[in-house]
Amino acid sequence: MILIPCIHCGPRNASEFAYLGELGRQPDPNTTTPPEWRRYLYTKANTAGWTVERWVHRAGCGRFFTVERNTLDNKIRTARPPDAQIRLIQQAGRADPKADA
């Protein structure tokens, strides 16, 4: 079982987390078209190599975060908070505490 580096709790067994899929950029709901929206919902790149994906620490702190994982050997090189939180942290002028694993 691989270890997922939770940005709050540290490395934990993957069984404590829920995998939420590849990180996709959500189109603007007010201007999106059906093909674009459904591509966002259903079409995944399924890359063999480095991917950015979303996880939530279900059995731990309950926090959402994104990791960069290599699907070929399960190595993880970064773990960071969701974009919206990083934006807020930057607005507040605080350092991003645990951006990288």
Place this chain on the structure above:
Amino acid sequence: MVDRAPLARSPIDPAPPVAVVDGWEVSDRQSSAALRIVDCTPLAKVLVRADGDGEAARTLDVGFGNARRDAAGTLVVGDGPDEWILLAPPGSAPTLAQRLDNLASGEFVSVLDVTHVRALIRLTGEDAAHLLAKVCAIDLDEQVTPNGAAFRSSVAEVVTDVVRDDQASARSYLLHCERSFGQYLFDALLDAGNEFGMDIDGFRPPGI
């Protein structure tokens, strides 16, 4: 109008003999086993949610992942990022919550009595770590989770908060989970503790 004095019950069946302490039905069993399990559900539990970098956090002065006792003897646990749980003797939740309401003015802070949300169990004895190693994947080594460590993980497949809270230098862990899983978790720990000769001990106030 029926308005009788209610009896509070833990989700865990009390091992006989049974006594009533501060309105709670508890086990009055006395055990001197080297490894003991106690249902501590009657303890007051108050949850605080606030910004981890704010004034409330500074006042509580306990970081995520750690626990310590304040001057009043309340165990303050940093049990999540931006989240604390305070454990105190039975019946003290309202006063504790009131005190916490004034934690930080002008800051967005939520204080909630979660006494009824959580089942609380204490394991005491040198083998407590060996027992937990059978149901929990976290490294319980001194280098990783020393006295005062607090973490949330899966214990026997139930999401459980674990606090290492040694008692008179004996190794001890507090475990709390969603109340409805209380009996299941207690039974799972009893089963895991069988090989170490674990016994049930009663709840004696103040209990924390």
Place this chain on the structure above:
Amino acid sequence: MTTMLRAAGSAARLGPQPGEVIDRAHRFTFRWNGAETAAYAGDTIISALAAAGERVFSRSFKYHRPRGLLTASFIDPGCLVQVGKEPNVRGAHRRVEAGMAVRAQNVWPSLRYDVMALNQAMTRMLPPGFYYKTFMAPRALWPAYQMVLRRFAPGGVVTNTRTDAYFDKRYAHPDVLIAGGGPAGMAAAVAAADEGAKVLLVEEEYELGGHLRWGTEADLATLRELRDAVAANERVEIMTNSTVAARYDGNWVAVAQRNLRHVDERLIKARAKVLVVAPGLIERPYVFAGNDKPGVMLSTAVRRLINLYAVKPGDRAVVFTANEAGDAAIADLERAGVQIARVVDARRGGNLVRARGRGGVQEVHLADGARVEADLLVTAVGWTAPTTLLTMAGGHPVYNHRAARFFPSEPPEDVLATGGIVGDGTLDQLLAHARAVGAEAARRASIRARNLRAGNPTAPSVDQRSPDSSSSSIPDLPIDDSPALFRSATHGIVDYSEDVSSKDIFSAVREGYDSIELAKRYTTATMGPAQGKLEMVNAIAVHAEAAGRSIAETGSTTWRPPYAPVTLGALAGRAFEPVSVSPMQPWHERHDARALIAGHWIRPDHYGDAAAEVRNVRRNVGIIDVTPLGKFDLRGPDVPRLLNHLYVNKWSKLAIGSVRYGVMCAPDGVVLDDGVTGRLGEDRYVMTTTSSGPETVWRWIEEALQTEHPEWRVHVIPVTAAYASMNVAGPNSRELMCRVVADVDLDPEAFPYMRVRNGRIAGVDGCFMWRIGFTGELSYELHVPAAYGLHVWETLLDVGRDLHIGPFGIEAQRIMRLEKGHFIVGQDTDALTGAFAAGLAPLVKLDKEDFIGKPELIWQEGHEDILHLVALQPVDSSVVPPEGSQIIEGRRRIVGRITSSRMSPTLGRSICLGFVAPHLKEPGAIVTVRLPDGGHVPATVMEHHAHFDPEGVRLRG
């Protein structure tokens, strides 16, 4: 008749040996196929039987050939036995115990007269793929084939009546985990522990020591030193009679531990910072005609027998040797008084042709034409490196033709190898290598420990000095030359467990299986209980020979977990299945509630008669335990924004004291969950979800708050278990409430439908109650602090006796909600049901700024070509079409389905909810429901979803 006792001290038992592991002071008996047999403590099952003169221990898998000792170790393929109710016990490994009932397996009717041995005569008819080819067609005969094949199936007898077994699991976090407790493993363990590492040393056999145990006096002295050093180091945890079964990503290592008194087998899930692989070498059998006859043994097997168990392996031996191990075996045999009939030295060109004999070796034919009488044929042709764990870590073994064996390739950072698997050399060279590897493992582990602690908030702050980054140098081990001896001029068995011969592999290659991976699957070579460790290299060599390629070109097959078989019991272990119950569960149990398992909850389905429970609610008053309803405490000024985001309907103007029904959709517009949310104070709300929904809804809420709108000031706290929830329903419910509620005006004007009040119930403060209900009756849903749930429940039943109060369960509630036409998410909707299809058009507010699912719902609006949820009543009121029945048109066109159906005790007729095609959704339409038995019933589409009280008069009363 007196039973003859086969004695431990007679037949083949030798005098005391310097390294013996048997305790001659403890002598006892056990049973072998019913016969009383003597043994010493420390004997394996097979060593005791060999001492008693037994030679045959099982019959082979396919041809039922008699099998004896081959390796005298854990992997010995002919020594699997049944011990009591435990099948497939490794008889050459398992220590025999007093009174053990041991039986030969895979024999019928007996070991000596085995009917299946006819298969031997049929060898020509059982080529590889025989079963695949023969038992394919016709398909109709598959059940018959199954019965035939069952008879042929190998292995012991599995019983489902065993109750004495106890299996267990445990986690471990060693700095260094060492697989193999031979000299290299022990030296590495001590070196790593001396550097401060916490070491877990795992050894397959009962004692540490590996090959030193059957070595010279000097070897035994070194063994004692190593054992003492390991035992003296408290940082080393020793686990004997245990196997490192697998290594997965992140050094997640599975260990099957068998050395526990109270546990049959325990699976250890170890997160090792560094894994050191030190399994030693496994002696390779030689392929020739008759190589599986009892009496053909490997040199290590005879050395184990003589030195560990003081058992004489035979009387007259031919020894085929190509190395020092064979030479040492000769010396041991001579010391044990075995007559050496002939030494055939491969280094001088000697070779074997075949072994002959009935029931065991009697004569050995040599390449020089000699025929030598012997009952023992010992071979020492070379070694196999069990690289299994290393290849699980991503390595590919590399063939070295000079040494005639595979070597591991460079493993990843967190895995190291030492011992015979890496190279040869003197014992001192081996130990020096192991010590260097142990120290290096400790160094790497400390770096890893440091990195792990750095991200962990519970760990004390890490020393900022950077650890020693220079890796210590590990000396190279020399590699000895070894002849490439795999097969003689004749064909013999390659895989003893699977009964695969070299001829089978040749014919597989002829049939086109020219890849070793394919040939392995086709012939099943290497797929038996030895997991390739005994037969892999021979299989590759024979395949290479047949295909006319080199071994390096042929390559190795993939080694997969487990290294050695693990019991299913250990894998299942103590199964954790969390169970949730409400505070009223003790009452339900006392009152014979039929349990309903719903997710992790156990709830009362009914208390004997669901229909009577329905009638009582409609006539008087009932209470139901609805504690599993998901509940969230929502606080903060931005709660309305969150609610607007989650639900399809509007929430901006919910007044304090009011509750509202809401529906959540997923981003694809599919109905996700529903429930009511009430506003209890200025910034305080309580949300309820379905009983199965809290986990999903929690994730939805937190995702919105954490990843999209972290600026919203909202705290959401799951409080499902905090409240004992019960619904009081029925015409008498207000009267009942008046008797227990102190501080709330219950007058319908003051506390009308869809309102919430905080209050004190039966002396319990901190309760809230709202007027809603799934049943369609006047009803109050009470939420009571959980520790008082049982108190309030019992009080209600007590004070409501004259109002004819009774409990009702989920089944009664399901009937009543169906009478009212309320759908259940997940029952009446599925993963394709959009909000409009579920009839929720009036609820969906597309003019809201944004909410989850909005784009899809905009596109769904006005689409008519979807199935619509309608209420249906079968024309024959006594027929209840089962849920899932199709609604059809013509002979086979499906135009809908029944999603819920019940007999209504209130209406005295059957009622349904279901989906129909658009042209059938108008009230009065008659549709055809096809029943599972093929029958058809017509049913009428109703005007309202509610079959009963569509205006909701009773509810608002």
